[in-house]
Amino acid sequence: MSKFEALTGNAAVATAMRQINPDVVAAYPITPQTSTVQTFADFVADGLVDTEFVCVESEHSAMSACVGASAAGARVMTATAANGLALMWEILYIAASNRCPIVMSLVNRALSAPINIHCDHSDVMGIRDSGWLILFSENGQEAYDNLIQAVRIAEHPDVLLPVAICQDGFITSHALERVEIYDDADVRAFVGEYKPQWPLLDLEHPKTYGPLDFYDYYYEHKRQQVEAMEHAQRVILEVAEEFNRKFNRNYGLFEPYRLEDAEVAVIVANSTAGTARVVVDRLRDEGLKVGLLKPRVFRPFPAEELADALSHLKAVAVMDRSISFGAMDNAGPLFLELAAALALHGVQVPMADYVYGLGGRDILPHEIERVYRDALKVAETGRVERRVTYLSVRE
Numbered sequence: 001m002s003k004f005e006a007l008t009g010n011a012a013v014a015t016a017m018r019q020i021n022p023d024v025v026a027a028y029p030i031t032p033q034t035s036t037v038q039t040f041a042d043f044v045a046d047g048l049v050d051t052e053f054v055c056v057e058s059e060h061s062a063m064s065a066c067v068g069a070s071a072a073g074a075r076v077m078t079a080t081a082a083n084g085l086a087l088m089w090e091i092l093y094i095a096a097s098n099r100c101p102i103v104m105s106l107v108n109r110a111l112s113a114p115i116n117i118h119c120d121h122s123d124v125m126g127i128r129d130s131g132w133l134i135l136f137s138e139n140g141q142e143a144y145d146n147l148i149q150a151v152r153i154a155e156h157p158d159v160l161l162p163v164a165i166c167q168d169g170f171i172t173s174h175a176l177e178r179v180e181i182y183d184d185a186d187v188r189a190f191v192g193e194y195k196p197q198w199p200l201l202d203l204e205h206p207k208t209y210g211p212l213d214f215y216d217y218y219y220e221h222k223r224q225q226v227e228a229m230e231h232a233q234r235v236i237l238e239v240a241e242e243f244n245r246k247f248n249r250n251y252g253l254f255e256p257y258r259l260e261d262a263e264v265a266v267i268v269a270n271s272t273a274g275t276a277r278v279v280v281d282r283l284r285d286e287g288l289k290v291g292l293l294k295p296r297v298f299r300p301f302p303a304e305e306l307a308d309a310l311s312h313l314k315a316v317a318v319m320d321r322s323i324s325f326g327a328m329d330n331a332g333p334l335f336l337e338l339a340a341a342l343a344l345h346g347v348q349v350p351m352a353d354y355v356y357g358l359g360g361r362d363i364l365p366h367e368i369e370r371v372y373r374d375a376l377k378v379a380e381t382g383r384v385e386r387r388v389t390y391l392s393v394r395e
Contacts, residue, residue, distance in 0.1 A: 002186075002247075007179045009140035009172040013079070013105045013165075014039035016147040018049055019187040022103075023074035023194075026054035026065035030084035031117045032169040033107040037079055059084035063091035063102075070100035071209045073199025075151070078102065081169060082109035082123045089127075095162045096131025097225065098209060101154035102162040104132075105147060108270065108321075109169040110359045118360020119169040121270070121321040124298075125333045131225055133163040133232055134299040136269040140177045143167040145249060146296075148182075151191045152239045158231040160197070168271040170360065182247055190246060233300045253302040255294040256309060258284060262291030264375035265310065267338060268319035269295045272356075272363055276319075279368045290372050295334070303341035311347045314379035317371045319391075321357045329353070329388045350384045356391040367392055 007015065014036050017025070025044075027037040044053045052069075056062045059080050070076045080088060085106060095102055110116040111123055124134060133153065137143040143165060150163040167173055200207050213221060233253070240251040255273075258280055259265055268276055273294035283290045293309060310316055320332020327336055335353035342349060354371050357363045371391070378384055 002180050002182045004178055005181050006176050007140055007181075008035065008174050008176055009143050009167050010036040010107065010174065011039055012140040012144040012179045013147055013167075014043070015181055016144045016187070017077055018043045019182075019184050020075075020077070020148065020151055020191050021049045021188070022051055022077045024052045024054065024066070024069035024076045025078060026056055026062045026069065026076070027078045027080070028056055028059045028062045028084060030059065030081050032109060032173045033079050033081040033084070033105065035174070036105055036107070059087040060091060063088040063095060066102050067091060067095050067098060067100050070095070070102050071098060071200045073196035073201055075155070075194040076100070076102045077104070079105035079107070081107040082111055085123045085127065086111060092127055092130045092132060094210070097221065099160040099228070100162055101160050103147065103150045103154055104162065104164045105143070106164040106166045107169045107173045108166050116359040117169070119171050119321070120358045120360065122323075124164065124166050125322045125324070127164070128299060128333060131161060131229070132299065133159075133161055133236075134297075135163065135165050136296055136298060137165060137167040137172070138271055138273050138294065139172050140167070140175070140179050143172065144179055144181070145243070145247070145251065148187055148191060149239050149243050149251070153232065153235055155194055156235045156239075157197060159228050159235050161225070161228050161232060166270060171271045186246065190243065229300050233297070233302060236297055251296065253297045253305055254309070255296060257292040257294065259291035259293055259309065261289060263289040263313060264315040264317070264372065264379050265291040265293055265313055266317045266319060266368070266371055266375070267293045267295065267334065269298070269334065270321070272319060272321070272368075275363065275365055276368050279365050279372060282365075283369065283372055288372070288376060290376070301337050301341070303337075304345055306338060307342050307345035307347045310342065310349065313349050315375040316349050316351045317354060317375040318351065319354045319356055319371065323355055323358070331355075331388045350378045350382060352378065352384050352386065353388045354391045355388065361392065363392070
């Protein structure tokens with residue numbers, strides 16, 4: 001039977017890791033992820049799991065150890081944030097290219113410089129082309145639920161790709177919230193036993209990992225990764241459907257809120273979606289037809305489904321907690337991806353982007369309300385006067 005506990009987002013993730021009981025965890029502490037691994041290390045020391053916990057000297061070494069353990073046939077997990085993720089960069093691509101189903105808790109934090117330890121999404125957006133699946137989490141409950149599902153998604157034989165589960169640094173990683181923790185046996189039954197397809201240590205069937213791969217086969221191997229990513233969306237939905245039935249949840253590719261009859265909508269990921277939901281209710285009380293769409297799955301990007309969900313709107317505002325420097329109008333990655341998706345699927349709707357919250361700057365309800373009122377004006381006039389706005393910055 002499940003029970004409710006007061007947990008931080010990091011503690012909720014560590015609890016999921018305890019219930020999953022992976023074969024290997026290799027990690028290095030970095031703010032604001034540290035307490036995840038610290039809590040899990042306590043579980044190891046107390047004998048609550050039989051995980052091989054590898055203390056390494058850097059995040060580059062952590063991901064290297066994860067790749068080695070996964071190639072050997074182990075179920076592997078790790079956690080990091082920001083500059084730690086950047087130090088993993090080289091090995092992230094190797095993990096995906098070697099089809100290692102590693103699951104990583106990624107606590108989103110700004111990348112230096114200047115040095116900053118607070119939340120934005122520059123870290124995760126930097127790995128969007130690395131071959132990892134990426135899922136967002138609004139709160140500790142979603143981080144916990146997504147991590148459990150990620151094991152099944154990553155290890156599915158049609159996928160075999162690593163998965164990053166995101167939550168906002170400090171905002172949810174350190175906030176104490178009410179989290180429903182499922183029965184240990186139910187979680188372990190859901191994730192099941194890992195049966196690796198090509199373990200390196202299967203001496204009866206020799207394998208080669210990390211070979212030199214020139215123009216003779218490199219292209220074909222990249223094409224296989226594309227196939228795996230295309231399979232991933234179906235698998236994510238299949239796993240979510242089973243999870244929803246078993247644990248009474250409602251996960252999909254994204255979550256719409258009061259969107260069906262809305263005229264304008266905001267698209268925003270992770271914890272800010274919770275604040276936006278309050279603003280939607282407030283504006284609805286004024287008779288304004290506003291809605292919200294909270295992305296859950298960023299990789300693979302569900303372009304067609306998003307276009308369909310937003311096709312009836314008169315204006316769309318995207319809120320990005322990162323910048324794609326030098327891209328069109330220096331907009332954020334979520335805006336750029338969504339703009340392309342709508343255009344390619346024939347949805348003609350005025351769009352604007354609002355970059356916000358860089359380096360952990362608070363986003364307040366009245367600022368989100370401004371975004372909605374701007375979108376309502378665009379819906380009325382049909383004109384976007386400013387494509388990209390840097391919300392609450394001192395210009």
